[in-house]
Amino acid sequence: xxxxxxxxELQHFGVFADGRARVSAKLRRAVRAVRRLGAxxxxxxxxxxxVPRHGSASLPPRYRIVEMIGPSCVGKSTLHRNAIRVxxxxxxxxxxxxxxxxxxxxxxxxxxxxxxQWRLGRALxxxxxxxxxxxxxxxxxxxxxxxxxxxxxxxxxxxxxxxxEGLFKRFVATRKFANVDDxxxxxxxxxxxxxxxxxxxxxxxxxxxxxxxxxxxRLGGYDSCASVEEIIAKLDAKIALNEAQAARFADLGAPVxxxxxxxxxxxxxxxxxxxxxxxxxxx
Numbered sequence: 503x504x505x506x507x508x509x510x511e512l513q514h515f516g517v518f519a520d521g522r523a524r525v526s527a528k529l530r531r532a533v534r535a536v537r538r539l540g541a542x543x544x545x546x547x548x549x550x551x552x553v554p555r556h557g558s559a560s561l562p563p564r565y566r567i568v569e570m571i572g573p574s575c576v577g578k579s580t581l582h583r584n585a586i587r588v589x590x591x592x593x594x595x596x597x598x599x600x601x602x603x604x605x606x607x608x609x610x611x612x613x614x615x616x617x618x619q620w621r622l623g624r625a626l627x628x629x630x631x632x633x634x635x636x637x638x639x640x641x642x643x644x645x646x647x648x649x650x651x652x653x654x655x656x657x658x659x660x661x662x663x664x665x666x667e668g669l670f671k672r673f674v675a676t677r678k679f680a681n682v683d684d685x686x687x688x689x690x691x692x693x694x695x696x697x698x699x700x701x702x703x704x705x706x707x708x709x710x711x712x713x714x715x716x717x718x719x720r721l722g723g724y725d726s727c728a729s730v731e732e733i734i735a736k737l738d739a740k741i742a743l744n745e746a747q748a749a750r751f752a753d754l755g756a757p758v759x760x761x762x763x764x765x766x767x768x769x770x771x772x773x774x775x776x777x778x779x780x781x782x783x784x785x
Contacts, residue, residue, distance in 0.1 A: 561591060562781045565695040565757060566662035567652060568593070571675040571748065572699035573740040574723065575711045577763035581699060582666040584767055585774045590782075593664035597648035598655045613689050617646055617673060645672045656693065670696065675747045688754050695757040695781055697774065698748035700741055703764045707737055710763075757781060 570578045586595055625639045649669040655661050673679055674690060701707045711724055711733065727733045745760075752758040759777040761770045 560782065561659065561662050562778075562784070564693060564784055565781045566656040566659075567668075567694045568662075568664045568697060568781070569668040569670045569694060570664075570666040570697045570699060571671050572744055572763070573701065573707070573737055575714050576699060576701045576707055577710065578666045578699050581697075581761070581763070581767065581770055581774070582664065585771045586664060588771060589664070589775060589778050591662055591778065593662055594655075595664060595666075597652045597663070597665070597668075598661075599651070613686055614646060614650065616686065618643070620678075621646075642672065645669060653693070670694070675744055677743060680743065680747070684754060687750075691751060691754055691756040695777075696748060696751050696759070697777070698744060698758060698760045699763050699770075700745060700760065701763040704734060704737065706764050708733065711737075757784065 570582060572578050582595070586593060621639065621642050625635065645667075646669070652663050652665070652668070656663060669690070674682070674687070679687075708730070715725075724733050724736060727736060748758050748760055757777070757780065759773065761773055763770075
């Protein structure tokens, strides 16, 4: 873990010299208040999730792949988990198993070739073949392979996908392909809708990043930061880039839903439900 994450963890999850966690006075007061009230006296949470619907709507006629983009650690997976339970369609949440078969459905071979050539060229130009670089290459190539499987499956008209980890998050909504030409990007966007999750409150974002570091979870590049200031700079850059890319996707005709992770989760789930209903009507 980089020094920046250590500093961030100390700010939000302070520790004593012997390594024990230091609980803030504010948190201790809140815990005591809850205990005094008792669970039965607590009002129902205003952000309680809606009751799941029963039955299943028809698959979206065109947009059978919905991908989530946004800065790392702000809450895409949380929204994904909560929304998937209440949507009308039977959305798949993971790519299908890859089958090495040409089949009757062909993926967009030349655009995939662009990705593969770029990724291999980047690997070959690296100064070293460290395990971290090799792991990144393996992950990127697996993402490309999974996207081919997703598109083949979606093209059958029998299944649709809501993905919080997909091609756009890994490649397109990053600096890697910020300058890709519109014609190629339109082909990547064909048949896809985008859910863009950002965050307004930087301190809340830092708290979430610190929590992920404390839990030993993946940190989306923040682990290399040397200071909290560097983490903030990287976060701001990711937020700005994703906002610009989401606007560009919309300009190119893709359905885009923009949400904020610091809004109530139930509000965001309802917005995603409304977005799904809109996708069901698009031709």
